[in-house]
Amino acid sequence: MQESVGNLSLKERIGQMFIVGLDGTETDADITELIQTYKIGGVYIRERNMYTVEKLQNLINELKAANAGNSVPLFVATEQETGRGNVLPDEIRAIPAMKYIVENADKSVVYDTANLTADLLRKLGFNMNFAPLMDMGGMVNGVPLGDRCISEGNTTLISGTAVQIVNAHKNNGIIPVPKYFPGHSTTKAERSNLVIPYTNKSIAKLEHLDLAGFKYLIEEGIETMLVGHIHLSKLNMFTPASLSHKVIDKVLKHRYNFNGITIADDLASMSIAVQYGLKPAVHKAILAGNDIMIISNAGKVKAILEDLEKQISKGNIDGKVIENRVQKILDLKLKYNINDNEVPSINIDLENEKIEELIKRIRQIG
DSSP states (O other): OOOOGGGSOHHHHHHHTEEEEOSSSSOOHHHHHHHHTTOOSEEEOOGGGOSOHHHHHHHHHHHHHHTTTSSSOOEEEEOOOSGGGOOSOTTSOOOOOHHHHHHHSOHHHHHHHHHHHHHHHHHHTOOEEOOOBOOSSOEETTEEOGGGSSOSSOHHHHHHHHHHHHHHHHHTTOEEOOBSBTOSTTOBOOSOTTSOOEEOOOHHHHTTTHHHHHHHHHHTTOOEEEEOOOEETTTOTTSBGGGOHIIIIIIIIIISOOOSEEEEOOTTSHHHHHHTOHHHHHHHHHHHTOSEEEESOGGGHHHHHHHHHHHHHTTSSOHHHHHHHHHHHHHHHHHTTOOOOOOOOOOHHHHHHHHHHHHHHHHHHO
16 A cells, blocks of 8 residues: 555545545445545445445445555444444344443453454454444433443443453454544533534543543553544533544643544534534534544535645645645554455354354353
8 A cells, every 4th residue: 555645646635534424335426436536535334334244245345446446445434332332234143232241241251242343343344443432421413322331430441441442453453443532421412413512511520531531542552533523611612522623632632642543523414514514614623633534425525625625725724734644544554454455255144153152151141
């Protein structure tokens, strides 16, 4: 793969900063053009794209094949958790919620659960996972997190479990992306995906809550961080963390010394679209310090990329800053040996047997 940002055109550099979602279970003209012409950095495959295992692997191989002519391989990302956070096709046996496992099983079972999950993702063709979920509670898109959380009160348990999840992913060549910095547990919001949750807690108080786990992972050397759409009213009243220079630069990068890759949560989400609009949100996300932006709607990305190229060429966005951020992305892809090799078919029966054995161990201990 291309190792130096100096060998990439401006269009290629801009493209690397985006992970883009698609609508169906097959490639379409929008995502193909974004890969082949605009050289996007990655694709985001969600539950709605996973009808069957066969279709999922065909989709991933089609996306990789579309990128074959490019010098930089694709991130192939998803958001697989456990329990209610399972997004994989129904043919694959669901893994019990990590919250239940950490409360009832020993550390070896916790790691084995994370390892089985990461191994499965690798075999399916993924190389990045938006996990672990670090929040101690709260709502995302108007839906309570509930048992998607590792724990709803024990920061030590969250930190220890998160490290095992992260290590299991790394050991399987999957890039883990902890979410949603700085955490939802103290946020207030209506049960609506149109409202950005907010908290009136100070950073100092949050450090004893959700931030404790994030801070621990940073100290352990985590390489990526997904920043959520959360208003911190004591720090930046009118701007969510994902678009806030105060949160990303002053808190995440300087207060906590995070030197890794910062990823803005989906900028096509309804709450951001209603308050900002996609193009202004992307500009704010870049100026805030994000290295990568997720946009789940491929049809809206082309115009964004073309506008950014104009803005950088005019000097409205610092091209040197973009260059430095893209170099970090290339370095991460090289470190994890990201490639566009075809993914062989998975043996579903064998994988389900492994999951069943794990479930038996969990039930015996619980």
